[in-house]
Amino acid sequence: MGSAVWTASAVNISSVLHSTYGTTLFVYAVIVTIANQILLKKFDRNIFVSNLLFSLPFSYLVGFFSDILNPLQLNNLPVVWRLLVDILGLIGVSVGTSIYQRCNLIQHPNDELAYLLRFKYLHGSAGWGQLISYTPPVIIMAICFSVTGQILSVGIGTILAMFCQGVIIGISNKVVLPSLKHHYSF
Numbered sequence: 001m002g003s004a005v006w007t008a009s010a011v012n013i014s015s016v017l018h019s020t021y022g023t024t025l026f027v028y029a030v031i032v033t034i035a036n037q038i039l040l041k042k043f044d045r046n047i048f049v050s051n052l053l054f055s056l057p058f059s060y061l062v063g064f065f066s067d068i069l070n071p072l073q074l075n076n077l078p079v080v081w082r083l084l085v086d087i088l089g090l091i092g093v094s095v096g097t098s099i100y101q102r103c104n105l106i107q108h109p110n111d112e113l114a115y116l117l118r119f120k121y122l123h124g125s126a127g128w129g130q131l132i133s134y135t136p137p138v139i140i141m142a143i144c145f146s147v148t149g150q151i152l153s154v155g156i157g158t159i160l161a162m163f164c165q166g167v168i169i170g171i172s173n174k175v176v177l178p179s180l181k182h183h184y185s186f
Contacts, residue, residue, distance in 0.1 A: 002155025009137030022063030029055030098172035130166025
């Protein structure tokens, strides 16, 4: 039913470049970490290091768990069950992102990107921050499609993530642990 936007893009790049999924995710993270520093308009060592520290194990763990879950053949479930799993996964990831962004101890560079866009450039709009942060992976998927003639790991879940994840994060900020507040210093 489709992967999240950044991960779907990574699947397409790793297919084009014949690289491992985990390595592709990590290279993506390094590039986004550098982009975050550019958006900050200054070098923030704490954000730079924490983005990389988060993304190194995360990138390879996502690849590892993808390999573990593939034999379960969740894609063979009836469409209603797959849609339910996709929606519940999207909600779970969005709520988790809402919580850990408000804790702001350490973030994945992709989430840091959406966070920076949201608060530095988009007047606090979680929906717009998330949507605009998806521009690079969507462009990269389009390039991969032009090279291969196919697009991988994109489906209804990808579309839902693109247009609903930021909104769910914004709602979660208000209703899930509302005592947690955003702490940003850029």
